[in-house]
Amino acid sequence: xxxxxxIRPALxxxxxxxxxxxxxxxxxxxxxxxRFSAVTGQFVCYPLSHRALLEIHGQDTGSFLQGLITxxxxxxxxxxxxxxxxxxxxxxxxxxxxxxxYSLKEADAFCGVLLECDSTVTDSILRHLKMYKIxxxxxxxxxxxxxxxxxxxxxxxxxxxxxxxxxxxxxxxRTPKMGWRLVMNSDEDPEDVIASCQKGDIEEYHKHxxxxxxxxxxxxxxxxxxxxxESNIVYMNGISFSKGCYIGQExxxxxxxxxxxxxxxxPVRLTSxxxxxLEEGAPLRSQTGKxxxxxxxxxxxxxxxxxxxxxxxxxxxxxxxxxxxxxxxxSVPDWWPEDAxxx
Numbered sequence: 001x002x003x004x005x006x007i008r009p010a011l012x013x014x015x016x017x018x019x020x021x022x023x024x025x026x027x028x029x030x031x032x033x034x035r036f037s038a039v040t041g042q043f044v045c046y047p048l049s050h051r052a053l054l055e056i057h058g059q060d061t062g063s064f065l066q067g068l069i070t071x072x073x074x075x076x077x078x079x080x081x082x083x084x085x086x087x088x089x090x091x092x093x094x095x096x097x098x099x100x101x102y103s104l105k106e107a108d109a110f111c112g113v114l115l116e117c118d119s120t121v122t123d124s125i126l127r128h129l130k131m132y133k134i135x136x137x138x139x140x141x142x143x144x145x146x147x148x149x150x151x152x153x154x155x156x157x158x159x160x161x162x163x164x165x166x167x168x169x170x171x172x173x174r175t176p177k178m179g180w181r182l183v184m185n186s187d188e189d190p191e192d193v194i195a196s197c198q199k200g201d202i203e204e205y206h207k208h209x210x211x212x213x214x215x216x217x218x219x220x221x222x223x224x225x226x227x228x229x230e231s232n233i234v235y236m237n238g239i240s241f242s243k244g245c246y247i248g249q250e251x252x253x254x255x256x257x258x259x260x261x262x263x264x265x266x267p268v269r270l271t272s273x274x275x276x277x278l279e280e281g282a283p284l285r286s287q288t289g290k291x292x293x294x295x296x297x298x299x300x301x302x303x304x305x306x307x308x309x310x311x312x313x314x315x316x317x318x319x320x321x322x323x324x325x326x327x328x329x330x331s332v333p334d335w336w337p338e339d340a341x342x343x
Contacts, residue, residue, distance in 0.1 A: 043158055044200035045182070045190040048148040050217060052119035053183065054126065057104060057112025058138035065113070068132060068247055069099070070228060072240035076103040077110040083170040083181065085238040087221075087228050088128065089248025095226040097125055098216065098238075100181065102168050112138075114168065114183065116148055118217040147186040150205055151194065154179030159195035166193055174236040175335045177212050203299060210302035213267030213333040219280070219297045220265075220304055229255050230263045230306060235336050263293060264342070266312060266330040268305040270298070277320040278303070284316045284328075292316050305330060309342040 056065070066073045071086035081103075088097045100116040117125050122142060129140050146167065151158055154176050160166055168183035184193060191197050214236070215221050221231055229252060233239045241256060255261065284293040284305055292311040295318050296304040307316070307330045320326050332340065 042196040043151045043153070043179075043194060043198075044204075045194060045197050046150040046152070046200045046202055046205040048150055048205070049202070050119055051116055051148045052122045053143040053146050053148065054115040054117065054122065054129075055104075055112065055141050055143050056115055056129070056138055058136070059111075060136040060138050061112045062110065064133065064136045064138050065101070066243065067245065068129070069101075070233060070239040070246065070248075070252070071101075071237075072243040073101075074243075076101060076113065079103075079110070081173070083168075083173045085173045085236055087231075087233055087238060088125070089228065089246075089252070090224055091247060092224075093227070093248040093251030094224050095221050095228050095231060096128065096223045097121055097218075098221050099125075100173065102170060102181075102183070114143070114146075116181070121218055121223070124223075145186050146183055149182040149184065149190055150179060151182055151190075151197070152179035152200075152205070152208065158182075158197070160193060161195050162193050174214065174238070175212075177335050178209075178214060206299050207302055210298055210304060211267060212335060213265070213304065213331075215265055215296075215304055222280075222296075226265075227255075228252055229261050231265050232336070235340065262310070263306050263308050264312070265296065265304055266307045267333060268295075268298070268303050268307070268316075268328045268330050270301040270303065271327045271329070274298075274300055277322065278318055278326065279321055282318050284311075284318050286311050286314050287317060303328075312342050 062073045062077045069086040069088055071084045075081040076084060083100060083102050085100050087095045088099065090096050097117055102114040103110060104112040104114065126140060126142070133140070154172065158169065158180055160169065165184055165188050166182060168181065170181050172178035172181055182190060184190065191199065209216055215231055228239065241253060278295045278298065280295065280297060282295040283291065284295060284307065286292045290311065293305055293307040296306055298304060305328070312330045316328050316330065318326050318328060332342070
């Protein structure tokens with residue numbers, strides 16, 4: 001397993017930082033970018049206009065975020081990792097926001113993060129952060145002039161043509177099947193930054209996510225509704241059970257230590273119709289009529305369903321918006337750990 005270091009100065013909001021990028025991607029195939037499958041090292045770059053960035057910096061950044069997120073900030077501060085995935089929870093232990101954090105360096109010392117989030121909840125996250133900011137030495141600012149890109153497939157590191165333009169280039173911390181994350185100024189073109197790169201359609205990116213069963217954003221993880229363990233946060237490396245207290249920890253820790261998660265967010269394949277014809281939250285039933293979960297979101301014939309694990313291997317049914325019955329099948333993603341159990 002290769003490890004490389006990628007450290008370079010970057011200008012963000014008028015300050016010069018070093019963005020530290022030590023990553024260890026695991027080799028894993030991707031179902032996307034098939035047109036490049038015959039040529040090693042080629043990538044499809046997807047513009048993630050549904051994602052936005054906030055900058056959080058200051059000497060209290062680490063301790064401030066440590067009490068608000070499910071993951072452990074210390075590896076980012078200690079340079080053990082350069083990017084982490086996490087959730088912010090409400091006091092009842094339900095997911096509010098799914099986020100990614102990228103470490104910022106100044107004079108080789110940790111000084112803050114870039115926070116990637118769903119663009120529709122940027123203002124809500126700002127309010128949430130500022131509510132808990134009292135007397136903390138941190139500054140929080142939106143970064144409207146920066147854009148996020150996904151690079152797929154992801155087994156190997158992209159080659160940079162112009163390294164100074166890549167403010168962030170880090171392996172996606174959730175799974176190698178999601179490739180790489182690239183942050184640039186919004187007026188830059190990834191084809192000028194990444195060698196052997198071609199821009200792709202955002203629908204292809206979302207279909208890839210749904211096919212492999214990876215949730216992202218408030219549509220897949222509705223705020224105040226989704227539960228982190230049911231949303232596979234453990235499998236996506238998004239939680240620490242040894243870090244100490246944070247908002248929403250109690251229910252999450254108690255559920256984890258019982259070892260029982262009776263529902264899982266899973267990829268579902270529709271045998272007819274389209275996921276766009278299904279209402280979010282539409283009930284799933286087994287063919288014998290037993291409650292089997294809820295439809296969450298989707299695109300085309302691929303989607304996500306919160307499925308009762310007892311029925312995960314059965315054919316399921318859901319009513320479409322026109323009243324017709326649609327059959328669908330859930331599957332276990334191959335990026336889940338081998339010992340993942342369907343209770």
